[in-house]
Amino acid sequence: MTRVLYELAAADPDRRFSPFCWRIRLALEHKGLSFEGRPWRFTDTAALAFSGSDKVPVLVEDGRAIADSSVIAGHLEAAHPDRPSLFGGxxxxxxxxxxxxxxxxxxxxxxxxxxxxxxxxxxxxxxxxxxxxxxxxxxxxxxxxxxxxxxxxxxxxxxxxxxxxxxxxxxxxxxxxxxxxxxxxxxxxxxxxxxxxxxxxxxxxxxxxxxxxxxxxxxxxxxxxxxxx
Amino acid sequence: MTRVLYELAAADPDRRFSPFCWRIRLALEHKGLSFEGRPWRFTDTAALAFSGSDKVPVLVEDGRAIADSSVIAGHLEAAHPDRPSLFGGxxxxxxxxxxxxxxxxxxxxxxxxxxxxxxxxxxxxxxxxxxxxxxxxxxxxxxxxxxxxxxxxxxxxxxxxxxxxxxxxxxxxxxxxxxxxxxxxxxxxxxxxxxxxxxxxxxxxxxxxxxxxxxxxxxxxxxxxxxxx
Missing domain, CATH: 1.20.1050.10 (Glutathione S-transferase Yfyf (Class Pi); Chain A, domain 2)
Incomplete structure (x- = not known):
């Protein structure tokens, strides 16, 4: 399963600073799910057009794009119930x-x-x-x-x-x-x-x-x- | 099982106005546990002396006194696990x-x-x-x-x-x-x-x-x- 997380980045692509992207990064690590974190910038709307969202985080899991941190967290919990729970029920x-x-x-x-x-x-x-x-x-x-x-x-x-x-x-x-x-x-x-x-x-x-x-x-x-x- | 909840009251004993007492009253109703709500006033410390607490809520269940709303809620959940949960796990x-x-x-x-x-x-x-x-x-x-x-x-x-x-x-x-x-x-x-x-x-x-x-x-x-x- 391939997984890409689009994350807000500064001029330095390794400087990631969106609180909403960080919570999904932590959620993915919590679930032990491997992913590529891909830097994205505010004005890079073209790079996200495929997802229907103009904001990050966007998670692409096996070709399916999911936007909005709360929606992504709910998806991760539902799609990976065998992994440690994010909510405890x-x-x-x-x-x-x-x-x-x-x-x-x-x-x-x-x-x-x-x-x-x-x-x-x-x-x-x-x-x-x-x-x-x-x-x-x-x-x-x-x-x-x-x-x-x-x-x-x-x-x-x-x-x-x-x-x-x-x-x-x-x-x-x-x-x-x-x-x-x-x-x-x-x-x-x-x-x-x-x-x-x-x-x-x-x-x-x-x-x-x-x-x-x-x-x-x-x-x-x-x-x-x-x-x- | 007898159950008495000491609740803060105004001059009119039916006027109960402590938020901490109310949350326990709601918790008892949530669990479907019958109880007598007994009015208590700020300066009525003698009436609570038996409990070791100088504040309400105090719950007395079968002669055992429990003070502090969070402690009481935890007790109700632990002592009555067959009743609807207050916390969901x-x-x-x-x-x-x-x-x-x-x-x-x-x-x-x-x-x-x-x-x-x-x-x-x-x-x-x-x-x-x-x-x-x-x-x-x-x-x-x-x-x-x-x-x-x-x-x-x-x-x-x-x-x-x-x-x-x-x-x-x-x-x-x-x-x-x-x-x-x-x-x-x-x-x-x-x-x-x-x-x-x-x-x-x-x-x-x-x-x-x-x-x-x-x-x-x-x-x-x-x-x-x-x-x-």
Whole structure:
């Protein structure tokens, strides 16, 4: 079975920085499924046209293209039931939607102001123009003005993590004794940040930092090379 | 098997308003376990002394006292495995900790400023004094000054619910097709509010409001009488 994951990349093709692509990369590793991670850039819409999607992640499994991280995760769980579960059963799958929604709607917005300029700096020229235009329209201000006080924003981010922190005080992973897709969704945000920024997002004694390091220890070889190569 | 649930009550013993007690009441109904809900007041510490806890909920099952809502929920699941599951399995139990932590640390703080004066108004005299003293110490200001702009706070509350809203756009309950303990944790907040305030917390077309009404439809008779009697 051939498997290709299209992943958002910077000018350097090994710099992968989409949180949504990272969660699928982690899900594929969780299931022990081999794949080729293929770099893709914002403005490379022609390369994705075959899939019907204009965004990554797109997973192509035996010629079938699947877009949208949540759809891909559901597909992986259904298509590979003999492999370690991403959700721990139907109730777990339903409950995980909250972790994913919280990551997308609360965690990412707290993190993105800290990363915008770094992301822009790492893109190739065509993507830089696209990124500046689309993000300045989204935030209604110049990129450089989105985060006037990074220290205050860092404090917001750390406060935002409080429910994750509370859970990780009583168990090793959001999924319990081992990671589940809920962990991958949140970890995607940290690997996104890691891909473009050297900023220490967490205090060394934060239980979330201890969890982040446990998640890094479990990265597959390919992911480790991309994140720390 | 006799079962007594000690629940926080206002001057009117049928006005029950602790979100933590409500989630256990919903959990007991979920499991189809009969119980007597016994009103308890903040300053009634003598009545709880037997349990070793100075707070409700306390569940007494066949003479054994169990305190703390999460501990009680875990006990109910372990002691009554033949009844409908609160978590849908071990992964679900681990994942539910995030819903509970988010409710305690994010949802309740967004809601409590809107309720403080109403709670105070409904308490008996001894509890009023305790409540004012302890809450003014916690907020560092007079009760009347905690929420200078209720409309703005209501907007905060509705924004805070965005990840719940996102989940409920794609499924009927946080637990999927039927409620799980994650639903009871969040619903506890709404029944707390309902117990003391007539404020419409949600817009009629909000998916969270549709879910709240579905949860109300499923209340047992005793709970319905307390919440709407």
């Amino acid at each position: 139907p109730a777990g799958a339903a409950l995980t939607r909250f972790h994913v929604a919280w990551t997308d709607q609360v965690l990412h917005p707290a993190l993105v102001p800290l990363l915008l300029l770094d992301i822009h700096r790492h893109l190739d020229e065509a993507d830089q123009a696209y990124f500046r235009r689309s993000r300045e329209a989204r935030f209604g201000k110049a990129l450089a003005d989105v985060c006037p006080d990074p220290e205050a924003q860092l404090a917001v981010l750390r406060r935002t993590l409080s429910p994750v922190r509370a859970v990780l005080r009583s168990q090793a992973f959001l999924g319990g004794e081992a990671p589940l897709y809920a962990d991958h969704a949140v970890m995607g945000a940290f690997l996104w940040a890691r891909g473009v920024s050297a900023l220490a997002l967490l205090e060394p004694d934060d239980p979330v930092e201890a969890w982040r390091l446990r998640m890094i220890e479990r990265l597959g070889e390919g992911s480790r090379a991309l994140a720390f190569g | 071990p992964a679900g139990a681990a994942l539910t900790r995030f819903h509970v932590a988010w409710t305690d640390q994010v949802l309740h703080p967004a809601l409590v400023p809107l309720l403080l004066l109403d709670i105070h108004r409904h308490l008996d005299e001894a509890d009023q004094a305790y409540f004012r003293r302890s809450r003014e110490a916690r907020f560092g200001k007079a009760l009347a000054d905690v929420c200078p702009d209720p409309e703005a706070q209501l907007a905060v509350l509705r924004r805070t619910l965005s990840p719940v809203r996102a989940v409920l756009r794609s499924q009927a309950f946080l637990g999927g097709e039927a409620p799980l303990y994650a639903d009871h944790a969040v619903m506890g907040a709404f029944l707390w509010a309902r117990g003391v305030s007539a404020l419409a917390l949600l817009e009629p077309d909000d998916p969270v409001e549709a879910w709240r009404l579905r949860m109300i439809e499923r209340l047992g008779e005793g709970s319905r009488a307390l919440a709407f009697g």
